[in-house]
């Protein structure tokens with residue numbers, strides 16, 4: 049486990065009485081202050097990251113940033129970035145990404161994350177794993193004592209015999225009271241990821257426990273593509289809360 053620098057808190061009485069989306073936007077705008085002209089930027093996915101994408105586009109339009117290339121982490125973010133005019137590429141052409149900015153579903157004390165409740169974890173992990181710096185932007189509701197505390201940890205699986213894979217995932221964590229459920233749309237059809245896979249959500253009654261051990265066990269299972277634990281990947285977490293913005297660095 050890694051010792052973290054003392055977090056810096058910028059207190060602001062004006063952050064009281066804001067909505068969760070306002071807080072997400074505040075965290076996103078703070079993160080975009082770290083974007084510099086000429087950077088290759090990983091563009092995250094979700095309702096927090098989309099504020100960062102919009103802000104980068106705004107700064108490009110105003111001429112306050114130039115020569116920025118975005119690497120979108122999902123088809124949805126790709127569409128948003130095209131719409132707002134951010135030049136795009138991918139990690140085949142830019143295997144080293146200067147900075148990625150993305151939201152998270154959970155952030156623990158050690159800056160480990162659960163991501164992918166929006167279903168984009170595979171591309172997010174590939175791109176954010178290629179980054180020199182990875183800034184995670186969250187409102188304070190995402191901070192947890194341990195991963196798995198506030199909801200599911202998603203696992204991307206191949207559709208072939210997905211139920212067999214789901215059953216084996218659940219069995220791996222029986223002692224932690226794990227229940228595996230296929231992620232479905234409102235009409236009951238399976239949610240299909242950008243890479244044409246399914247998502248099995250793992251619900252842990254008692255938390256995930258040893259994260260590295262859980263990661264190894266999951267990734268060894270045939271049928272699993274990737275999981276939503278992002279361990280030791282975030283370099284900075286920006287948390288917007290009612291008492292101000294907190295910035296944690298590794």
Ligand code: 5RP
Nearest residue numbers: 094095096151163164166168
């Ligand atoms: C998508 C993600 C998102 O970053 C995560 O779900 C947080 O979403 P939001 O910013 O909408 O709360 O991992 O796969």
